[in-house]
Amino acid sequence: MFDAALFYLRPHVIITDPMNIYVCVKHVPDSAATIRIVEPNQIDENITFLLNPYDENAVEAAVQLKADSDDTDVIAVTVGKPAAIDTLKSALAMGADRGIHVVTGYWPDSIVTARALQAAIIKDGLPDLILTGKAAIDSDGYQTQFRLAAALDIPVATHVGSIARNDNSVTVTCGLEAGGEQVIRMRMPCVIGTAKTLNTPRYPTLPDIIKARKKEIREVSIDHLAIEPPDSRMEIIALKSAVQKRRKQMIAGSIEESVTELIRRLKGEARIPLS
Amino acid sequence: MNKKYDAIIIGAGVIGCPISYELAKNGYKTLTVDKLADAGMGSTAASCAIVRAHYSTVDGVAMAYEGFKYWLDWENYLGNVKDEKGLARFMNTGSILLKSQGHDWRKVKSNYDVVGVDYEEWSVERIKEAVPVYDLHEFWPVRRPEDPKFFDPPTRMLEGAIFCPEGGYMSDPALSAHNIMRAAEAHGSEFLFNVEVVAVRDDGNRVTGITLKDGTQFDAPVVVNVAGPHSYKINQMAKGVWDGCNIKTKALRHEVMHVPSPEGYNYLEDGYHTSDGDVGCYYRPEVGNMFLIGSEDPKCDPQEWVDPDEFYAGKGGQGRDNQLTEAQYKAQSYRCARRVPDMQIPNQPRGVVDLYDCSDDWIPIYDKTDLPGFYLAIGSSGNQYKNAPVAGVLMAELIDKCEKGLDHDKEPLQFKLRHIGRTIDAGFFSRKREINYNSSFSVNG
Numbered sequence A: 001m002f003d004a005a006l007f008y009l010r011p012h013v014i015i016t017d018p019m020n021i022y023v024c025v026k027h028v029p030d031s032a033a034t035i036r037i038v039e040p041n042q043i044d045e046n047i048t049f050l051l052n053p054y055d056e057n058a059v060e061a062a063v064q065l066k067a068d069s070d071d072t073d074v075i076a077v078t079v080g081k082p083a084a085i086d087t088l089k090s091a092l093a094m095g096a097d098r099g100i101h102v103v104t105g106y107w108p109d110s111i112v113t114a115r116a117l118q119a120a121i122i123k124d125g126l127p128d129l130i131l132t133g134k135a136a137i138d139s140d141g142y143q144t145q146f147r148l149a150a151a152l153d154i155p156v157a158t159h160v161g162s163i164a165r166n167d168n169s170v171t172v173t174c175g176l177e178a179g180g181e182q183v184i185r186m187r188m189p190c191v192i193g194t195a196k197t198l199n200t201p202r203y204p205t206l207p208d209i210i211k212a213r214k215k216e217i218r219e220v221s222i223d224h225l226a227i228e229p230p231d232s233r234m235e236i237i238a239l240k241s242a243v244q245k246r247r248k249q250m251i252a253g254s255i256e257e258s259v260t261e262l263i264r265r266l267k268g269e270a271r272i273p274l275s
Numbered sequence B: 001m002n003k004k005y006d007a008i009i010i011g012a013g014v015i016g017c018p019i020s021y022e023l024a025k026n027g028y029k030t031l032t033v034d035k036l037a038d039a040g041m042g043s044t045a046a047s048c049a050i051v052r053a054h055y056s057t058v059d060g061v062a063m064a065y066e067g068f069k070y071w072l073d074w075e076n077y078l079g080n081v082k083d084e085k086g087l088a089r090f091m092n093t094g095s096i097l098l099k100s101q102g103h104d105w106r107k108v109k110s111n112y113d114v115v116g117v118d119y120e121e122w123s124v125e126r127i128k129e130a131v132p133v134y135d136l137h138e139f140w141p142v143r144r145p146e147d148p149k150f151f152d153p154p155t156r157m158l159e160g161a162i163f164c165p166e167g168g169y170m171s172d173p174a175l176s177a178h179n180i181m182r183a184a185e186a187h188g189s190e191f192l193f194n195v196e197v198v199a200v201r202d203d204g205n206r207v208t209g210i211t212l213k214d215g216t217q218f219d220a221p222v223v224v225n226v227a228g229p230h231s232y233k234i235n236q237m238a239k240g241v242w243d244g245c246n247i248k249t250k251a252l253r254h255e256v257m258h259v260p261s262p263e264g265y266n267y268l269e270d271g272y273h274t275s276d277g278d279v280g281c282y283y284r285p286e287v288g289n290m291f292l293i294g295s296e297d298p299k300c301d302p303q304e305w306v307d308p309d310e311f312y313a314g315k316g317g318q319g320r321d322n323q324l325t326e327a328q329y330k331a332q333s334y335r336c337a338r339r340v341p342d343m344q345i346p347n348q349p350r351g352v353v354d355l356y357d358c359s360d361d362w363i364p365i366y367d368k369t370d371l372p373g374f375y376l377a378i379g380s381s382g383n384q385y386k387n388a389p390v391a392g393v394l395m396a397e398l399i400d401k402c403e404k405g406l407d408h409d410k411e412p413l414q415f416k417l418r419h420i421g422r423t424i425d426a427g428f429f430s431r432k433r434e435i436n437y438n439s440s441f442s443v444n445g
C-alpha cells in the first residue's frame, strides 16, 4: 500500500502545474477552557473545541500559496469524532476550498491518525504539499507530521518560519532549538510543519463563514479506509491536571523602578516577548 | 461586645459603595462587608458599564439620565478624592438606538420628550456617515446561527436611529466602585473584605446585625442587602424578607464577547455605543480595538438561571459555569457581524461571563422590607450600573426617612433627582409592586 502511494506521488509533481495542498487540522479543546478529567484517561468534552491554533498557521500558509497561483486546491483534512466537522468549517471559512472528515468514534493516537490521513489523502488526490501545525495543543505529541511523511515516504520539515515555492520544490527555513535557523530545500510532495512565526492567521468575517457553508465536506468513516492496523498502539492510561501554583512576587521601588523591574521579569521568567 | 455601626452594607459592588458613601455623607457610621478581596470585584467587574438613557419606562429614563450627570462629573461626585489606583473615566461615545422591531423606540422617544433628554433623529444615511462599517439592512426577527434562516439575505432597510450625544461607558467598572469606596472612606466609612455574611440577626422586631462565617458579629440598626447576584440568598437569611417580596430576584448567566473590529476601522476611537434590537445585541468599543458585544435577551436565546456559588466556583457545568460557550459566542458575534459584516471573528472565543441579579420584571428593587431596618438595593437586572450613584442617593434618603418614621409602603418616598430636577415616585421600585408590564423584560429594563 505504501509503495503504491509512492508510485502515484512522484510523477504527479513533475508533470502537473496545478497544486493540491492538503492541510491536516485537528479539533482540540480551547486552551481557555477549564478541563475536567472525568475518568482516569478522559476529559469532559462538554467544553469549547476549536481548530488547533497551530494549524491556523498551516491553513493561512496554504491560503496564501493559493493566492499566488490560480490553480491551487486547498483541502483541509481532519481525523476525529463527528464534532470535528466544526474545525473543518473553520478552515473553510479561512479560505480552504473543501474538506475531508475521517470520522472516528474515538480520538486516535498519532500512528492511526497519520495512517488515516495518508489513506484519506491518497484516496482523494495527489498531494503536492501537506501542511500541518507544528503540534496539536491537546496532546503536544509532535508526531503526526513525521509519521505521515514516513508513511508517504516523502520529506518533512518542521518549525517552518518561511516557505518559498520553486517549480517542483520548496525552500523553507526551520527554527532550531538554540535560536538558529536551517534552510532546507525539499522536492514536492513534502510535509511542512508550520511555526507560529510563519504568518498571522486571518480571522474570517461573517461573509467568509457564509461562503464556507456552501463548500464541500466529504465524510468518510475510518473503517472504510482500510488502514493497516498498527502492531502496537499508544494508550493513554491516566491524565492528571497541571497543578497551577500561584506565587506572589512583590516589586518595590519608585514607579519607574518597579515598571523596569516588572518588564525585566516578564521578559525573563515569564518569557513574554516584549519589544 | 460586638462592634456597632449605624448601618451595615452587604456587598461592596458599584451599588453598595455609593450607598455607603451617601450614608456617610449624611453622618451615618457605616461598615461595608464583602466576601471578595476588594471593591467592585463581584459582578460589577464584568459589567459592560454602558451608560445610556433609553428605558421603556419614564422613571427608568429619568433615573438613567440623572445618572449621566454623575459620570460626566466624576471627580466632583467623588469629592475630588485621591485613589491610588487612579480614576475610572467616562468614555462619551454617544449612543445610537437603532429604530427596529426589536425595540419599542417610539415609547423611548416619548419618554425622552417627557424627561427632556437631549437627542437627535438620524436617517440611515446619517448613521452610515457616522459609522461606515454598519450594514443597515433589517435582519429581523432575531435568530441564532443554528437556524438555517439566520443566513437568509435581507431585503429591507432599517428606518434610522435615535442618537443621544451623551452616552457611552465607563472605562473600568471595578475601578469606579473602588473610587467610590475611597470617597466613602474619606467620610469615615469602613470597608471589610474577605468576609462572608452567613446570618442576618434580628431581635424579633427589627434587624440587629450580621454574623460572618468565622462567627464574628457586627451590630447595626440598619442592614442593606446589596449582594448582587447573591441577593436572594441574603434575603433568605433575613426573617420574613423573602416571603414579603412580591418581586423576587435570581441569578441569570450572561456572556459578553470581545471581537476584533474590521481591519482599518478604529472602532475604539471612532465608534459609538449601539443598541441593536434588530439583531438582539448591544455593542460598544473595548480596549484593543474590539467590539464588546452583549445580548439583549431576544426570545431565541436560552435563559440560564444558575446558583451563584456554583457559577463562581466554575462548578455549574457547561452553560451554567463561568466559561464562554461556543454556541453563545457564535450567536452574539454572528448577529453583530450581520450589522458589521467586515468584523473579524476569531475561532477562539474571547470575553467574560457573569451574572445579572435579575428581578421578575427586570426593574430593580430599591426598598425597605418587612423586617424593620433591613433594606434592599437589588434586582439590578443587567442595567443598573449606570444608575449606581443615583441609587446611592435614593437609598440613603429612603433609609433616613424610613428610620425617622416614614411608612414608605403606604406613602412612598417622592424622590427628587437633583440634577434633572424631576421627582419620581420611589414606590416604582417597591418589592410589593405587581410585575410592571411596561418593562421590556430584558436588559433594556
Ligand SMILES: Cc1cc2nc3c(=O)[nH]c(=O)nc-3n(C[C@H](O)[C@H](O)[C@H](O)COP(=O)(O)OP(=O)(O)OC[C@H]3O[C@@H](n4cnc5c(N)ncnc54)[C@H](O)[C@@H]3O)c2cc1C
Residues within 6 Å of the ligand: B010, B011, B012, B013, B014, B015, B016, B017, B033, B034, B035, B036, B040, B041, B042, B043, B044, B045, B046, B047, B048, B049, B050, B051, B195, B196, B197, B198, B226, B227, B228, B229, B230, B234, B254, B255, B256, B294, B353, B354, B355, B356, B377, B380, B381, B382, B383, B384, B385, B386, B387
Ligand atoms: C455581564 C454584565 C454586563 C452588564 N452591563 C451593564 C451595562 O452595560 N450597563 C449597566 O447599566 N449595567 C450593566 N450591568 C449591570 C451592572 O453591572 C450591575 O447591576 C451592577 O454591577 C451590580 O452591582 P452590585 O453592587 O449590585 O453587585 P456586585 O458587583 O455583584 O456586588 C455584590 C457584592 O456582594 C458580595 N456578596 C455577595 N454575597 C455576600 C455575602 N454573603 N457576604 C459578603 N459579601 C457578599 C459579592 O462578593 C459582591 O462583591 C451588567 C452586568 C453584567 C453581569
